[in-house]
Amino acid sequence: MWRILSRQIAGIDExxxxxxxxxxxxxxxxxxxxxxxxRIPQRAAKDPDEARLGLWIxxxxxxxxxxxxxxxxxxxxxxxxGPRWFSRS
Numbered sequence: 001m002w003r004i005l006s007r008q009i010a011g012i013d014e015x016x017x018x019x020x021x022x023x024x025x026x027x028x029x030x031x032x033x034x035x036x037x038x039r040i041p042q043r044a045a046k047d048p049d050e051a052r053l054g055l056w057i058x059x060x061x062x063x064x065x066x067x068x069x070x071x072x073x074x075x076x077x078x079x080x081x082g083p084r085w086f087s088r089s
Contacts, residue, residue, distance in 0.1 A: 027076055
């Protein structure tokens, strides 16, 4: 509950599953972030853009764990973030 309220207060909505073009654009942003910072974006970051990317990755993890993330998207994330992209570490 506190996570939902904190997102509402901060104005950061829960990411939705995107169409292929939106997904590709977000993967490009993620790739730029990882290239610049050398790490996965954190959902609790003070920077709103980083927090949005972190929340989006979290949504992809949940979709994957729930069997709702297609193999192609999982592979793209795994290629970019490594085979353990779905872990929080």
